[in-house]
Amino acid sequence: MTASATYPSSFRATLAQHSLRLRRSRAEILQVNVGKLCNLTCVHCHVNAGPKRKEIMTRETIDRVIDWLATTDIPTVDLTGGAPEMIPDFRHFVERLKALDPPRHIIDRCNLTILLEPGFEDYAQFLAQHEIEIIASMPCYSPENVNAQRGEGVFDASIKALQLLNSLGYGTAPHLPLHLVYNPNGAFLPGPQAELEADYKRELKEHFGIVFNNLYTITNLPIARFASYLKHNNKLADYMLLLKEAFNPATIEGLMCRNTINVSWTGEVFDCDFNQMLKMQWHDRGRGLYLWDVDLASVENREILVADHCFGCTAGAGSSCGGALV
Ligand code: SF4
Ligand code: SF4
Numbered sequence: 001m002t003a004s005a006t007y008p009s010s011f012r013a014t015l016a017q018h019s020l021r022l023r024r025s026r027a028e029i030l031q032v033n034v035g036k037l038c039n040l041t042c043v044h045c046h047v048n049a050g051p052k053r054k055e056i057m058t059r060e061t062i063d064r065v066i067d068w069l070a071t072t073d074i075p076t077v078d079l080t081g082g083a084p085e086m087i088p089d090f091r092h093f094v095e096r097l098k099a100l101d102p103p104r105h106i107i108d109r110c111n112l113t114i115l116l117e118p119g120f121e122d123y124a125q126f127l128a129q130h131e132i133e134i135i136a137s138m139p140c141y142s143p144e145n146v147n148a149q150r151g152e153g154v155f156d157a158s159i160k161a162l163q164l165l166n167s168l169g170y171g172t173a174p175h176l177p178l179h180l181v182y183n184p185n186g187a188f189l190p191g192p193q194a195e196l197e198a199d200y201k202r203e204l205k206e207h208f209g210i211v212f213n214n215l216y217t218i219t220n221l222p223i224a225r226f227a228s229y230l231k232h233n234n235k236l237a238d239y240m241l242l243l244k245e246a247f248n249p250a251t252i253e254g255l256m257c258r259n260t261i262n263v264s265w266t267g268e269v270f271d272c273d274f275n276q277m278l279k280m281q282w283h284d285r286g287r288g289l290y291l292w293d294v295d296l297a298s299v300e301n302r303e304i305l306v307a308d309h310c311f312g313c314t315a316g317a318g319s320s321c322g323g324a325l326v
Pocket of ligand 2: 274307
C-alpha cells in the first residue's frame with residue numbers, strides 16, 4: 001500500500017484533516033543564518049554547507065539586521081550557518097547585539113570543531129565573555145557514529161572542544177548554558193529525548209569528564225544533502241512514509257516556526273531555516289521580503305508557509321531548534 005492510499009498526500013491536507021492551521025504567534029527569536037561557510041561537510045547537513053561556500057553575511061547586512069532588531073522587543077538572536085563563527089564579522093555582530101538597549105540574548109549553533117581550528121583558538125573565550133548560549137552538534141557519544149556522519153577526526157575534536165568549554169564554565173555556570181544536539185545517523189526518527197540525554201550525560205562524564213545542560217533530539221528533514229543521501233540509497237519514499245505515519249497533531253503548538261523569524265545571509269525572511277533552504281521566502285504583493293521590509297506588528301497570526309518537509313517537524317515527539325516538542 002502506498003503512502004497516498006492511506007494518508008493525505010500533502011502536509012497541508014494533513015493539517016486540514018485534523019482541523020489545524022499553522023499560524024504565527026508572537027516573535028520571540030530572530031534566527032539569523034549568516035551563511036553556508038563551514039569547516040565540515042556533514043552527511044545530514046540541510047544547508048549544504050562546506051569550506052568552499054562563498055555565501056556569507058556582509059557587515060552592511062549585519063548592521064541592517066541589527067538596526068531593524070533595535071526597533072523591536074525580540075529578546076533572543078539565534079546565530080546559525082554554516083559555522084557562524086567563520087564569517088569575518090562574527091565578533092562585530094555579537095558586540096553590536098550586546099550593545100543594544102536592552103542587550104539581546106545570543107545563541108550560537110556551534111559545530112565545536114571550529115573552536116580548535118587555526119585562527120579560532122580564542123573564540124571559546126570570546127563566547128564565554130559575551131555569555132553566549134551554545135547549542136552544539138554532537139550526534140553520538142561514540143566515535144564511530146560521529147565520524148561517519150561528520151567526518152574523520154570530528155569526534156576527538158568535538159570532545160576536546162567540549163572539555164575546553166567546560167573549563168570556561170560552560171555547562172556548570174548558570175550564565176553559560178551548553179546544550180548538545182543529537183540527530184539520527186540515518187533514515188529513522190530520534191529515540192526518546194530524556195533517555196538519550198541520560199545516556200549522553202553518563203557516557204560523556206564517565207569517559208571524558210564532560211558535563212552539559214540539555215540534549216535536544218532533532219529529526220533529519222528530507223531536504224538538501226540528507227535528501228540526496230536518501231535518494232542515493234533509494235530510501236526517500238520510505239522515509240517520507242515513516243514521517244507521515246508518525247504525524248502527531250500535538251506537536252503543532254510548539255513548532256519553532258510559530259515564534260521564530262528566520263533570516264538568510266542576504267536578509268531575506270522565512271518561517272524557518274528549512275524553508276529558507278527551499279527558497280520559501282515571505283512575499284507581499286508578489287515581492288520577496290527582506291527583514292527590513294517587515295513590520296513586526298503584522299507578523300503575529302501570519303499563515304506559515306508549509307510543504308511536505310514539514311512532516312519532519314511533526315513526526316513522533318516532534319522536532320524543533322530546541323529539540324522534541326511533546
Ligand atoms: S551540519 Fe553544521 S557542521 Fe555540518 S556541514 Fe552543516 S553547517 Fe557545517
Ligand atoms: S519545516 Fe518545520 S519549522 Fe519549518 S515551517 Fe515546516 S513545520 Fe514549521
